[in-house]
Amino acid sequence: MFAGVIPTRLPEYLVAAIIIIIAPGPSVLFVIARAVAWGRKISVLTVAGNVAGSFVLSTLVALGVGPILQKWHITYIAVQWAGGLYLIYLGVDAIRKRRIHAADMTNQGPVAPTARQSIRDGFWVGVLNPKAIVFFAAVLPQFVDIDGGHVTIQLVFLGLVFCVLAFISDGTWGLLAGTARAWLATDNKRLERLRATGGLIMIILGVAVLISAVTSG
Numbered sequence: 001m002f003a004g005v006i007p008t009r010l011p012e013y014l015v016a017a018i019i020i021i022i023a024p025g026p027s028v029l030f031v032i033a034r035a036v037a038w039g040r041k042i043s044v045l046t047v048a049g050n051v052a053g054s055f056v057l058s059t060l061v062a063l064g065v066g067p068i069l070q071k072w073h074i075t076y077i078a079v080q081w082a083g084g085l086y087l088i089y090l091g092v093d094a095i096r097k098r099r100i101h102a103a104d105m106t107n108q109g110p111v112a113p114t115a116r117q118s119i120r121d122g123f124w125v126g127v128l129n130p131k132a133i134v135f136f137a138a139v140l141p142q143f144v145d146i147d148g149g150h151v152t153i154q155l156v157f158l159g160l161v162f163c164v165l166a167f168i169s170d171g172t173w174g175l176l177a178g179t180a181r182a183w184l185a186t187d188n189k190r191l192e193r194l195r196a197t198g199g200l201i202m203i204i205l206g207v208a209v210l211i212s213a214v215t216s217g
């Protein structure tokens with residue numbers, strides 16, 4: 001029933017997905033910022049919107065990239081190179097601008113958003129998240145069984161798995177940050193270190209993608 005839909009490298013994919021998800025990128029930082037400013041409820045609603053946006057994004061990438069990958073292997077290699085380099089850029093940028101990002105996280109405005117606004121804002125952060133775009137386009141295809149067919153369906157399935165993991169991880173971040181909101185808000189250095197750590201993880205992942213592109217090319 002699930003032949004051709006569930007890739008054989010699913011366990012390896014789960015490891016890669018968890019690594020990129022726990023790296024404090026734009027979506028995680030936005031959730032933490034909401035938690036620090038307005039508490040756990042707002043942060044969890046933001047996560048729900050974020051995950052919905054990520055699934056829309058992953059589906060769009062799957063529909064666009066899937067048929068191309070199945071026909072032209074050179075496109076697969078090109079996507080890997082572009083994605084790996086961009087991940088490294090995002091990581092360097094995150095480290096370089098960590099002070100600015102930390103300040104933004106503690107300046108969310110005076111009025112708490114409604115439930116609808118929280119979900120909507122989370123959705124747009126998810127669907128426009130550059131880290132997620134690169135992951136879905138450049139990292140995720142490495143775990144698809146291209147020769148087995150059903151590439152687009154495999155990509156959609158892996159995107160769904162990613163979103164489920166992201167909801168669990170980001171939701172946990174939000175709950176923890178909401179519980180420790182006073183501790184986080186009183187020292188920007190803590191938020192700066194969090195952002196720098198996320199940048200370092202993205203750089204490492206970007207290098208791993210480039211290595212994969214070299215070995216598979």
